[in-house]
Amino acid sequence: MKRSRRYALLAGIASCLMALAPAHAQTNQSQSQGLLKNPPRAFLEGEGIDIAALKTQTAFITHVADAKEAQVLVRIAAQSTESGKEFTLVFTGQGEFAGVNDKLTYRADKSASDEDVRKELARTLQMGLMSYTAKTDVAGRISISMEEKVKPTSVVDPWKFWVFKVSTNLYMNGEESYWDRSLSGSFSANRVTPEMKLNLSVSAYSQKNFYKYDSQEIVSRQDSLSFNGLFVKSLTEHWSAGAYLEASSSTYDNINFEIIPAPAVEFNLFPYSQSTLRQLRFLYRVGFSHVRYREETIYGRMKENLINESLSVTLQLNQKWGSTTLSISGAHYFHDFKKNRLGTTGMIQLKLFKGIQVSFLGGASWIHNQLSLPRGDASFEDVVLQRRELETSFRYYFMTGISFTFGSVHSNVVNPRFGASSSMGQMTIIVN
Amino acid sequence: MKTATNKDDAMAKINRERKKRRPTGRPMQIFFLALLMFVVMILPDPGLSAQQANQEDIEALKKTAPKIFIDCESCDIDYIRTEVTFINYVRDRKEAQVHVLITTQNTGSGGSEYTLSFLGQNEFKGDDDTVRFFTNKTDTPDEIRQGLVKALKIGLMRYVAKTPIARRVNIAYRPVETAGAGADKWNSWVFSIGGSGFLSKQKRYSYQMVNGSVSANRVTPESKLRLGLSWNDQRNIFKFGSDEVKSNYSTQSFSGLYVKSLNDHWSVGFYLNAESSTYDNVKISLSPAPAVEFNLFPYSQSTRRQLRFLYRLSFQAVRYREETIYDKITESLLSESLSVTLELKEKWGTVSTTLLGRHYFHDFNKYSLDLNGELSLNLLKGLSFNIYGGGSRIHDQLSLPKGGASLEEVLLRRRQLETNYNYYFSVGFSYTFGSIYTNVVNPRFGSSGMSMSIGF
Numbered sequence: 001m002k003r004s005r006r007y008a009l010l011a012g013i014a015s016c017l018m019a020l021a022p023a024h025a026q027t028n029q030s031q032s033q034g035l036l037k038n039p040p041r042a043f044l045e046g047e048g049i050d051i052a053a054l055k056t057q058t059a060f061i062t063h064v065a066d067a068k069e070a071q072v073l074v075r076i077a078a079q080s081t082e083s084g085k086e087f088t089l090v091f092t093g094q095g096e097f098a099g100v101n102d103k104l105t106y107r108a109d110k111s112a113s114d115e116d117v118r119k120e121l122a123r124t125l126q127m128g129l130m131s132y133t134a135k136t137d138v139a140g141r142i143s144i145s146m147e148e149k150v151k152p153t154s155v156v157d158p159w160k161f162w163v164f165k166v167s168t169n170l171y172m173n174g175e176e177s178y179w180d181r182s183l184s185g186s187f188s189a190n191r192v193t194p195e196m197k198l199n200l201s202v203s204a205y206s207q208k209n210f211y212k213y214d215s216q217e218i219v220s221r222q223d224s225l226s227f228n229g230l231f232v233k234s235l236t237e238h239w240s241a242g243a244y245l246e247a248s249s250s251t252y253d254n255i256n257f258e259i260i261p262a263p264a265v266e267f268n269l270f271p272y273s274q275s276t277l278r279q280l281r282f283l284y285r286v287g288f289s290h291v292r293y294r295e296e297t298i299y300g301r302m303k304e305n306l307i308n309e310s311l312s313v314t315l316q317l318n319q320k321w322g323s324t325t326l327s328i329s330g331a332h333y334f335h336d337f338k339k340n341r342l343g344t345t346g347m348i349q350l351k352l353f354k355g356i357q358v359s360f361l362g363g364a365s366w367i368h369n370q371l372s373l374p375r376g377d378a379s380f381e382d383v384v385l386q387r388r389e390l391e392t393s394f395r396y397y398f399m400t401g402i403s404f405t406f407g408s409v410h411s412n413v414v415n416p417r418f419g420a421s422s423s424m425g426q427m428t429i430i431v432n
Numbered sequence: 433m434k435t436a437t438n439k440d441d442a443m444a445k446i447n448r449e450r451k452k453r454r455p456t457g458r459p460m461q462i463f464f465l466a467l468l469m470f471v472v473m474i475l476p477d478p479g480l481s482a483q484q485a486n487q488e489d490i491e492a493l494k495k496t497a498p499k500i501f502i503d504c505e506s507c508d509i510d511y512i513r514t515e516v517t518f519i520n521y522v523r524d525r526k527e528a529q530v531h532v533l534i535t536t537q538n539t540g541s542g543g544s545e546y547t548l549s550f551l552g553q554n555e556f557k558g559d560d561d562t563v564r565f566f567t568n569k570t571d572t573p574d575e576i577r578q579g580l581v582k583a584l585k586i587g588l589m590r591y592v593a594k595t596p597i598a599r600r601v602n603i604a605y606r607p608v609e610t611a612g613a614g615a616d617k618w619n620s621w622v623f624s625i626g627g628s629g630f631l632s633k634q635k636r637y638s639y640q641m642v643n644g645s646v647s648a649n650r651v652t653p654e655s656k657l658r659l660g661l662s663w664n665d666q667r668n669i670f671k672f673g674s675d676e677v678k679s680n681y682s683t684q685s686f687s688g689l690y691v692k693s694l695n696d697h698w699s700v701g702f703y704l705n706a707e708s709s710t711y712d713n714v715k716i717s718l719s720p721a722p723a724v725e726f727n728l729f730p731y732s733q734s735t736r737r738q739l740r741f742l743y744r745l746s747f748q749a750v751r752y753r754e755e756t757i758y759d760k761i762t763e764s765l766l767s768e769s770l771s772v773t774l775e776l777k778e779k780w781g782t783v784s785t786t787l788l789g790r791h792y793f794h795d796f797n798k799y800s801l802d803l804n805g806e807l808s809l810n811l812l813k814g815l816s817f818n819i820y821g822g823g824s825r826i827h828d829q830l831s832l833p834k835g836g837a838s839l840e841e842v843l844l845r846r847r848q849l850e851t852n853y854n855y856y857f858s859v860g861f862s863y864t865f866g867s868i869y870t871n872v873v874n875p876r877f878g879s880s881g882m883s884m885s886i887g888f
Contacts (some may be wrong), residue, residue: 034566060605075730100561104593126603127439130589141606141841144585148600152871155711156496156522159867163523167862175854177842197874213842242878259653266877274513275875314878322572349572357570358627381635383672384843401628405542405569408618413540415656416734417699418691418725419773423601 034413035139040132042065044125046076057122060138061129071097072132081389084110087121091128097135114371116186153193164190182207197232197242219379224250237271244285253389254374260285279316283329285309295374298391306371307334315352322350331369339369346419355405362394448637478734493597494520498556499536499868500588501528503779506536509578510873515581519588526813526823527558530591532584533780535735540651541622542569546580547735550587551779556594563587569624603640621650636671656691668844679840683709703744712848713833715753738775744768756835757850763831766793781809791829798828814864821857 028372043060044051054076055063064070065432073092078085085108106124108117111407133139153161168185204225211218225248232242244262257381264285270278287301312329325347332340345363354356373391382388448631463698499520502509513521525531533549552559565583567576592598627644645662646657670677684707691701703721708714723744729737746764757759769790776783785805792798804822809815829850 032504035564059607102590104590120599122591123598124600124605127589127593127598127601130586130603133584134561134586138605139563139583139586140566142586143604143606144582144589144601144655145604146601150490150517152513152517152869152873155869155871157867157869158494160866161869161872163864163866163870165862165864168858169858169860171856171858173854173856176847178845178853179518190871192874194872194874197876211842213839216450218843222658230877232874234874234876241876264877268876272875276508276514276873279875281878285652318574320572320574323574327686334676351570351572355570369520380598380672380839381843383670383842385676386637390636395632395634397630397632399630400629401626403624403626405622405624406618407622408541408616408620413620413651414537414545414652414734415540415651415653415691415693416537416731416738417656417693417727418689418701418723419740 004422017190036136038062039136040072040097040129041070041140042072042074042129042132044072044074044076046074046078048078048399049076049121053118054122054125054138054244058129060125060133060142070097072129075129076121076125077272081107084108084112085117087130088123091131092311097132098264100131102131131195145235151194160191161193162189178210180207180209191424195234197230199228202227211381220385220387222251222387226250232266234272237273238267238268240266240272242266244287251294251312252387254294254297256292258291260287260289260291275316277303277318279314281314283312283314283429285311292371293372295369295376298373298375300375301371304371308332308369309334322348324348333369333371335425339371341369342366357405358400359401362396362398366394367392435491446543452879463792480864490600496595497597498595499527500587501531502534503531504534507534507580508573510586510875511577511870513873514583516585516588518592518601521870523864523870524813524868525553525779527583527868529554530588532587533777533779534580535777538882539566539736540620540656542624542649543571543806544566545735547843548584548587550591552591556591559590561587561590571713598614610821619650620646620652623648638669639667641666654693656689656693658687658689660687661685670840672723677840679844681710681846683711685709691725694733696732699731701725703746709782710753713753713756713831715751717748717750719746719748728771731804735762736777738773740771740773742771742773745771750831754835755835756830757832759834760830763830767791768793775836779810781807783807786874790828792828798830799825800828801825802830815861816864821855821859823853823855825853826851 035039040061041064041317043064043066044054045067046098061072067073071094073094075090075092075180077088077090080086080090086104087106089104089106091102104124104127106120108120112120130142133142153290165188166186168183170181170183172181173179182205184203184205186201188199191198206221206223208219208221211220227245227247230242231238231246234240242264244260244264246262247257247259249257249395262285264283266281266283268275269280269281287306287308289305289306289308291306293301296302308331310329310331314327317324326344328341328342328344330342343365344364347359347361349359350357356374370389370391373389378388378390383390389414497518497520499522501522501524502512503525522528529552531553534542535547535549535552537547539545540781546565546567548563548565550561550563556878563583563586565579567579571579588631589601589603594603603866624647626646629640630639630641632639641664643664645663646661647662649659650657664682666681668679670679672747686704686706688704689701691699693699701723703719703720703723705718706718708716721744725742726738727734727741728739744766746769748767749762750765752760753760769788771786771787771788776785778828783806785807786803788802789798790800802822802824804820806818806820808818829848833849837849841847842849
């Protein structure tokens, strides 16, 4: 009985699907298979317009003699107005470009020279043809640029570049013998202009994990609360000065409350304007911290005032052959120069030959400044779940990956059937 | 109407400026320069120098440039802002004149297809376009962002052409030297070999991981063949007092899939999977499974919308590592499953949800039902809301070992544990207000942080 009902249900679903499928068994012609190989075929017409001159300005398309042969029809009409002449360019797509239509106007001032008018009309035509060119291989040979530098702040903005954000998030996960839940919230206020940068944020995070093991119940929690402030003033293309203000409370670090004001200065060997391509930044910072611990530390302290200095050097390159980020930082406390830390991290991603890609990621630290370690021993679950900072004098990680791909390079086919292909592994690392 | 007059005014102003700057003869130029310098020296407001007029001019033009919202999860947005300066960037889609929705899909050669959907809004309502570009698997992040910027610039032209800043944008063309690409001697086959290792250590804790994979794929519009072999080994060591606790995890798997396209809505295919896993207590399992799929939307729209029904009939021969709670060390099983997947990516947000049901034929009470979904919405100005979650009813844990798991296996979640259900749920919202413009890139003191994706 039960079984037959189930089959009836399945049959019902199947027949619904059949009914939904359209009768015309359309093949996947419209499916993306890459860009069209040939430049768009265009036919230009317009009374009293110097079509020959326009043709030489649009060498990236094929001009055909017959409107029927064309994929794009361009009709140019000129009309005299009080202030000068108005050109209307109507673009109509045909064949592969059916439905891709546009209309542009160019108004020439009475005082404009013939040469200027010709140039501006050609520019308008070029721009209108871009929609069609974009769908062909020719797109790769087009470059579009604006020579003049313009300040990004040349806009009318009643908020004077202030941006505020409130956000909150809840996460829960569970099964019979395990559950966890976390809650976080944050508020931020930012103002970024080329001359200065101000970032202010408050965030809170709380996580609780619960395990059942033999009738035994294990609960583990981690909480943190923090404020982060940063002000940076741009001095020159190479120098900036600023100050951090950080306040936090964290169970992981055994910190009840900590506040650190820290003035800082930065020098970039490359001009900041090239920062998306390359950066070599030296950041020096002096921190004055006042800290109160949750439990007595291994040095017998419940609270203390500390001064430290740190220097970090960061190199970032983003080039055709690959990307790299390397960073070295060192810090020490002034009351005891032996309380120091030296750390380095690096990432290199290289394209060696066609098809071979190599990546390295690694980091190492020598740690002699764990002033906040609590005196008591960590519990077994604190160690296994990494819920507490543990005593150590070093820490390192290293990763390397290589991949070699060969075979067809022409296959720009997208075939979404049975789900997208599973990428084998992907890792995103964020370094500040 | 209002914008048209604005545009006319701006154009008229620009033409006036241009007239001012038209070159005259050389002696005249020198004379004018001298006069200009004199005027500059005596006037308190030196607003007439050609350089400055030009600068003011471009700044006036920038104010009228199209307002664009770039909707992309994995783009290097700082690079885009640095390279494309003839538009204004806004942070909310409702403020924009053009919403650029950028989606990606994997291509047969292991690269990506980027689809840039240009959606005109407000003054540009109804003015839509789509531009695509393709990357290769081994393209570096720099090559990918250059390609994206090129496609973005080309797609933006039809909007820029309708604003006065168009007069400052140049289009150049580099002619082709050689004939087009030759035939594909690999006949669409793509092979890939990859491996990676990770090692991390401190005084009381160490972790190491090694993985590798080999794949051969052939993807054409008519068929899809994917073959892959992969393995993964992980080891943790903890020092606790004088004890040393070790925990291992290892899987090896082979997966094969062949799909034949029938029409724009139907496909048939065949899976062949083999697996060995310590997590699942499986020594070796082999399962061939024929399957059929129906997509309510045409496959050609898959980057924006999909509603797929996938039915699969699986045969499985399995040998366990330890005796199971059902006293089995080997068994042969037959099961069927149906999954329904809805994926929508629209300008108001994304929806992605899957419902999967499965049962064994030898005992219909051995079944599982799984629902998971994700919804992210941007309905009002500045307000974004996202929710994701899932839940399962589980009555088919046939591979559970009799022996149970140790404390560290429980804490590190190294073993499948007996359960009737599992769930996860997350909800988040954020509200942003203030300036709508996001034109500025300020890299001082290491702004955005740098991220790098390593694929293997």
